[in-house]
Amino acid sequence: MTAPVPGALLTAENLRKTYGPTVALDGAGLSLHPGEIVAVMGPSGSGKSTLLHCLAGIVTPDSGSITYDGHELTAMSDSRRSALRRSEFGFVFQFGQLVPELTCVENVALPLRLNGTPRKEAERTALAWMERLEVADLRGKRPGEVSGGQGQRVAVARALVTGPRVLFADEPTGALDSLNGERVMELLTEAARSSNAAVVLVTHEARVAAYSDREIVVRDGKSRDMERAV
């Protein structure tokens, strides 16, 4: 079990979550400091994605506590958690999950627009992030017209465009070849560090976890902080 750590931005303790008869989390926990990159590792079905979903307020755990910036996440209403995700968190998924009908720049601008930023301003900011992630030339293309690696970089730009304090990345390179995967990870971690965003990186690849500051291993729904275990 993870003990609360002073100065942590996000702390989860003793999380339990079941889906029907399947136990996804069984006492898992994690702490995350501002600007820190933590890799959550473990085999398929170990509960790492569920842990990420709980930490991000997407899924409510059956029991346990999650504190974000001093506020109990599990006690928040759905709309408050949604607002938090819009303004404080960013997300990258394995398959990008870009909206296929929007152009790349519109996809990146989407979180800003959801926060009420006017369209032109949102797209200007989005383009700046696309330049940082080396995909500015894809601005007018739709996700179906770009490669997997390019799409994933667009997804990273979309995740960072609102200047989130925490970036949640669920197998961000899972669908990419090693070369593209490494480039995406370089850009993701560089961008996150430059904007002082903490990152929760779910992966089962040691190569990807190597970009993190610290590793947590999840197995059978239980978590283990590798740094402290050493």
Added chain:
Amino acid sequence: MSAHWEDLPARAQSRAREGVRDLFMGVRFACTGGREGWTRMLLTAVGVGLGVALLLLTAAVPNVLAARHQREEARLNYTYSQENVPRADNTLVIADADTSYHGKDIRGRLVEPEGPRAPLAPGLTKYPALGEMVVSPALRELLASEDGKLLRERLPYRVVGTIGESGLIGPRELAYYAGAENLAARINGWQAARITEFGDPDPTSEPKDPVLLLLVTVVFVVLLMPVAVFIGAAVRFGGEQRDRRLAALRLVGSDIWMTRRIAAGEALAGALLGLVFGTVFFLIGRQFAGSVEVLGISVFPGYLDPSPVLAALVAVAVPAAAVLVTLLALRKVAIEPLGVVRTAKPPRRRLWWRLLLPLGGLVLLYPMLGQGRTHGPFNQFLVVCGVALLLVGVTALLPWVVETVVARLGGGGVSWQLAVRRLQLNSGTAARLVNGIAVAVAGAIALQMLFTGVESDYIRHSENDLLRAQMQVNVPEGVPLAAAAEKLSATRGVRQAIALSGTDAGDRPWNDERPPDPLVQVTIGDCDSLRQVARLPSCRDGDVFTLKGADHESADADTAKLAEPGRRLHLNASAEEPARQAVWTVPAGLKSARSVKDPTGVRRGGFLLTPAAAPAKLLSQGGGAVFLRIDPSVPDAPEHVRNTAARVDPLTVTTLWSSSERTKQFASLRTGTLIGSICVLLLIGASLLVSQLEQLRERKKLLAALVAFGTRRRTLSLSVLWQTAVPVALGLLLASAVGLALGAVLLGMANTPVAVDWGNVLAMAGIGAGVVLAVTLLSLPPLLRLMRPDGLRTE
């Protein structure tokens, strides 16, 4: 080279074999595709099944009409005869005693067999004795129910049997045969007659009014086109999942054509299963049909036999259409070994060939413009093809319209942007969703225009003054009018009773060679009643008035000729039986009165007689009409009146007045169209819902991801609403334009001035929009469920 040609038949055979093999492989994939494959096939089968059931129902309509017509003809007791049939052991005296109860018609007959060989009415095993009746099952049920309390008072006979199916035109029909006595005295050539057999002695087929036939043809095309569109949509249910599966086949070496044939095979499996489902739905519905009544029409299950030719056509056309639609749909989808390439922007749609369809329709209909009723029947082939092409034109034009318009849309909030971008990327799916509704609305607008345009030809506008009277009771001869009026006046809910009897007066009795000339009208009533006919200077019993200002031009002059005090006039002069005639001497002190419209809207002429001035012989013959002013606040007042009237005499005829009356055929057609339209709209609504849910399921992961990064559910719901609303609005606009054009052409064909009832157009478009709105609302709960984070789970 020659070897090449010689090989040709062998190669063609081999290709055909390959084609059939691929089709069967598709059928096998559909059947063994696991849960996903089964779900897809079931969706298609249920969709096609609903369409097939409706088509089979349509194929059964001619049989239903014929069967009802035959039953109606077979039980006809022809009372309109001047022929004097002598009493014998094979005669039956029968009198019409129809009534209605709470708006439902009840067919009633009083019967008195005159011998053991009297003809037995269809559905009866024997005639009821005096005070007994045989009833239809529905009437038995009604009489036994709480709702039938007032009707039990009207039909106080003991129920001794049930009318069999052969004596009824529908299972819910209300009918009875009641035993009576002394009916022979009531034979009058229209209501009561002595007959030796049932059935129409001079059977005629339904009148062939060309405009009515045109309406029937258009109704069928208009109702069936959306069903065809629906079947086209149903075979594409789950298409996106299927395409992904087909990509896997490409990976293992299947070429493009093989893939398409396999897809067609899958669709064929769905369509074949749909045929089975459709037949089952139809058979279930057929059994159910006996217990329901829609807009006053019920049908025996046995009537619902589809015509074998039409049923065979459905059995062949539906699977063939499924294969064709699939092949056409796959033309625009490049299924590559690594996935389906549809996400790239497709080429722009071309307008020219889409315009050819409605234009072709107009060209086919053009030669029939101005034909009207006078130039024989319309060419049904041209009508069907022309109307069908115009309506198919909607389905062809709509994708182009949606694509062209949404390409120009921009701006707006996030929900609007998501919707517009989705439509820009793939407007075809959205247009397909709306196609069925658009075709139905276009057809409905055209039909409404045609109905409204020709309605005046089929509606008799009544001149009855509904402010002065709302019911009329015709008291038969032999029943004293004054007593009847008194009883009716005392009935609950009656405010005023105006009793008038009438006859004619001539200078001599009837003689075929030298008929009375002039012959004028005579109206008999008390002073209050006569004031409803004329402006009387003063009135007391014993007065006689001459009328001026009658509708009939020569009436005033004729009256003046006969109105000589002391002159002997023959009343009931036109009666054939001399015994019914009476001689009346025109009294001195005649008063003159100005005729006003009576409650039936007629300005009478001739003489007005108060009872004391009328010959007693005439008064004793009874009969006449009682006009009743009803208190609308009294519940069931018309039923109380009918009960009193039945107590006065079972052969009284009671009418509840209305401002207009539609002819029976026109009204039936309108009712049938309404029933058909409801079925079609329900079907299309169901198809829309399935397609909508399928679309949402396809986007489950994306929706969950959008919610994960904080998108409000309201934003996504609104986006779904916009996605539907934009094509619906465009579809309804296009449908209105095509509907108006088709309506104008049809009215032109019927030689009727073109007039647009914008209220109707808006109502039709509104109903279409309402169906879509209902579907969108119904799809919101699943949408909210799909937006749950579970969608992100992959394990």
